[in-house]
Amino acid sequence: MAALLAAPAARAGLLFPESGGSPNADSIHTLYVMVFILALFIFVGVEGALLWALFRFKAKKGATAAQIHGNTKLEVGWTVGAFLILIFITAFTFIQLPSIKNPKPSLIDADGNQVSQVEGAQFAATNQSVPKGDTMTIEVNGQQYVWRYLYPGQDQLLTYTDMVVPVGMTVLLDITADDVVHSWWIPKLGGKMDAVPGYTNKLWFRIPPDAIPEGQKQVVYTGQCAELCGRNHANMYGRVIGMKMEDYKAWYAEKVQQVKTAETDVSEQQKELTEQQSQGDGE
Amino acid sequence: MSDHSLGRPQIIASAVDNPDRTRGWTSWITTTDHKKIGIMYLATVLVFFILGGVEALLIRTQLAVPDNTLLTPERYNQILTMHGTTMVFLVVVPVWAGFANYLLPLMLGARDVAFPRLNAWSYWMYLFGGIALYASMLYSPPEAGWFSYVPLSLKQYSGTNGQEAWIYMVHLTGLSSIIGAINFIATIHNMRAPGMGWGRMPLFVWTILIYAYLVIVALTSLAATVTMLLLDRNFGTGFFDPAQGGSALLWQHLFWFFGHPEVYILVLPAFGVFSEILPVFARKPIFGYKAIAAATVGIAFLGMLVWAHHMFATPMSTTVLAFFMLMSFVIAVPTGVKIFNWIATLWRGTVEWTTALLYCVGGIATFTMGGITGIFLAVFPIDWQLTDTYFVVAHFHYTAFGASAFAMFGALYFWWPKMTGRMLSEKTGKLGFALLFIGFHTTFLIQHSAGLSGMPRRIYEYSESSWTVYNFISTIGAFMIALAAAVTVFSVVWSLKRGAIAGPDPWKANTLEWFTPSPPPENNFDVVPRVRSVEPMKDIRREIEQRTNSEQRYRSGQPLMR
Numbered sequence A: 001m002a003a004l005l006a007a008p009a010a011r012a013g014l015l016f017p018e019s020g021g022s023p024n025a026d027s028i029h030t031l032y033v034m035v036f037i038l039a040l041f042i043f044v045g046v047e048g049a050l051l052w053a054l055f056r057f058k059a060k061k062g063a064t065a066a067q068i069h070g071n072t073k074l075e076v077g078w079t080v081g082a083f084l085i086l087i088f089i090t091a092f093t094f095i096q097l098p099s100i101k102n103p104k105p106s107l108i109d110a111d112g113n114q115v116s117q118v119e120g121a122q123f124a125a126t127n128q129s130v131p132k133g134d135t136m137t138i139e140v141n142g143q144q145y146v147w148r149y150l151y152p153g154q155d156q157l158l159t160y161t162d163m164v165v166p167v168g169m170t171v172l173l174d175i176t177a178d179d180v181v182h183s184w185w186i187p188k189l190g191g192k193m194d195a196v197p198g199y200t201n202k203l204w205f206r207i208p209p210d211a212i213p214e215g216q217k218q219v220v221y222t223g224q225c226a227e228l229c230g231r232n233h234a235n236m237y238g239r240v241i242g243m244k245m246e247d248y249k250a251w252y253a254e255k256v257q258q259v260k261t262a263e264t265d266v267s268e269q270q271k272e273l274t275e276q277q278s279q280g281d282g283e
Numbered sequence B: 001m002s003d004h005s006l007g008r009p010q011i012i013a014s015a016v017d018n019p020d021r022t023r024g025w026t027s028w029i030t031t032t033d034h035k036k037i038g039i040m041y042l043a044t045v046l047v048f049f050i051l052g053g054v055e056a057l058l059i060r061t062q063l064a065v066p067d068n069t070l071l072t073p074e075r076y077n078q079i080l081t082m083h084g085t086t087m088v089f090l091v092v093v094p095v096w097a098g099f100a101n102y103l104l105p106l107m108l109g110a111r112d113v114a115f116p117r118l119n120a121w122s123y124w125m126y127l128f129g130g131i132a133l134y135a136s137m138l139y140s141p142p143e144a145g146w147f148s149y150v151p152l153s154l155k156q157y158s159g160t161n162g163q164e165a166w167i168y169m170v171h172l173t174g175l176s177s178i179i180g181a182i183n184f185i186a187t188i189h190n191m192r193a194p195g196m197g198w199g200r201m202p203l204f205v206w207t208i209l210i211y212a213y214l215v216i217v218a219l220t221s222l223a224a225t226v227t228m229l230l231l232d233r234n235f236g237t238g239f240f241d242p243a244q245g246g247s248a249l250l251w252q253h254l255f256w257f258f259g260h261p262e263v264y265i266l267v268l269p270a271f272g273v274f275s276e277i278l279p280v281f282a283r284k285p286i287f288g289y290k291a292i293a294a295a296t297v298g299i300a301f302l303g304m305l306v307w308a309h310h311m312f313a314t315p316m317s318t319t320v321l322a323f324f325m326l327m328s329f330v331i332a333v334p335t336g337v338k339i340f341n342w343i344a345t346l347w348r349g350t351v352e353w354t355t356a357l358l359y360c361v362g363g364i365a366t367f368t369m370g371g372i373t374g375i376f377l378a379v380f381p382i383d384w385q386l387t388d389t390y391f392v393v394a395h396f397h398y399t400a401f402g403a404s405a406f407a408m409f410g411a412l413y414f415w416w417p418k419m420t421g422r423m424l425s426e427k428t429g430k431l432g433f434a435l436l437f438i439g440f441h442t443t444f445l446i447q448h449s450a451g452l453s454g455m456p457r458r459i460y461e462y463s464e465s466s467w468t469v470y471n472f473i474s475t476i477g478a479f480m481i482a483l484a485a486a487v488t489v490f491s492v493v494w495s496l497k498r499g500a501i502a503g504p505d506p507w508k509a510n511t512l513e514w515f516t517p518s519p520p521p522e523n524n525f526d527v528v529p530r531v532r533s534v535e536p537m538k539d540i541r542r543e544i545e546q547r548t549n550s551e552q553r554y555r556s557g558q559p560l561m562r
């Protein structure tokens, strides 16, 4: 079993949830492994006892069944035992919870410079707390059958399906939906949160700076909508692309420029069309 | 003939049989006899079980390989909605109504249920509910899933009338279950044999009593909820439509307020079946009768306080999350107590490996795994990773299929001789059990991994190559389950014509239904014995032994059927 747990990353997916893209995903992984170990003991104990009873006490000639109606001590004992195990899991959950629920501070500032780690005040509040230092808030909006992201800043940049973020930066997500219920989920970046029309749900992640593979410019995490949202639910994908801050800034500027050009193109085309029409009217 | 009476208790009930009135098809559609109604329930359940099973096979075939185009997305969503709805509303709830109908009066020493005509009505409402749903196959079946989340199930997003068919089905079968529950409660409270206090009532009857109370709480609430959906869809109320100030979360809370007690409606009677069959074949009294009865009550009560653990990923405060996590843990305790008691019942017994017993032990083993994965899901941060994935699909099949369907088959093998007077073949039975057990675990164990590696529920196709192996294995298992079901159906049909004659008490069992001939006459009992313990048949056999000086009890290792 030690060997089994020694290489959790290799077993991710088969026995353990995905992780590695964000501290909260890693904390959920730790919590899961702890429950998994306990569950393994319970499983072996209970199933073992059941099988033992089935085989060991199989009817044979000459055997007699003990006529026992119960045993109060034993029954109280296992009731208390079950409670204790669950109290232990509860305690461990609440120890892990802040690191899952509350965003960690960014490892970099808005200019991409490394910052020294100052842990933000951690409390498990109704909504996630806001960590110290720079963060980035992206509004995630689910629609049949596409994810739309609204980036911070005055440009009101929108992208679809692919979300681009700087690595090391804590990204706070405000998750909403326009039509039906969807569920935002990128397994390696932590748990899922439902996008419910009329409500805003919260989630966060922080991609480790060293997640970008050597020789490459970006790291990509994939996922898809997890709540049945209609006929094309299976094709509602989401991707999160992590880049270095300078690459992100370049990407952002380019995107904004593209949108502007497109808008100008459109208004020029419109102008032309109107002119053509008015000319046509004149003839 | 005197030889024959040796191994058996004396029977003091005789058939009051008027062939004109009790045979032929008109006798079935006009009957108010709880036994005939019970059999009609079970026969109808079998039909819907096969339909739901075929739907499951279509789902599994579609998912066997990536990018499969066997089913269109529309068809796929319809089939998965029909599968879930059928299995919950038309199979597992009514299967217990069927067994309870047949067995309750017999176990209690009563001649019928309290309200025989209402009983017939409740069967017909169930049948019509099922037909209402399946009639939608002719135009357009519902496609918003068995929990029909709003806004997807609102008119804007589900325009076809399939959703209405779903609502009418819920109304009709709900009414059927509620009327049936009132009937069971009245029967249990008022019609027990002399001497049968609450502490001597068979545990199956205990679970049916609690099932009935849960049905009344949960299904009345659901009836109101789906009525609101009906009004939203057709008359412009805005309970659930966010665009009109309605709440999409409200539906989820209301639905799961029904939905979680529903889970216990499905499994508590299965627990009752385990608690009846294990002591018979361990030849040992049930271990901790009072604890099991109390745990049943405890589970039912707590079962009403855990609904939001289905909604951990919705916007909720940590306080709410923590409350529902803790309650979900607390409910694990009485459930665990039952499992321990069943193991202790087998312990130091002389366990006969009959098909019925194997189904029970297989069911307990499977359900235990579902309980353990339930702990993962109850821890809400872990649930954020697992909810709405195949991990959850695996989990609830381990509980619902593991407990309910295994118990269903166990109950069939155990009580079939009583219902028909003929035995089912043990050889075919064990083959069916082995296929079902292996097939089940092949199908569902691997689905945990599919979920852990990121596969969401209810997707009609996938391209991710790492899921292919998981899905292919799962599909192979599903066809083994189908084979197992076919073996059982064959065994049942074969037994009807050729099964060995069972006699009144082939298993040397414990409860009063084995006191009367198989199948029982219309009036069940001519004389009802006084009940002195939880195991009245043991007392009766002992008395006959003393009176006639011929051995009646079971000796370990002696073949059951000769």
Ligand SMILES: [Cu+2]
Pocket (backbone or CB within 6 Å): A142, A143, A144, A145, A181, A182, A183, A225, A226, A227, A228, A229, A233, A236
């Ligand atoms: Cu979606």
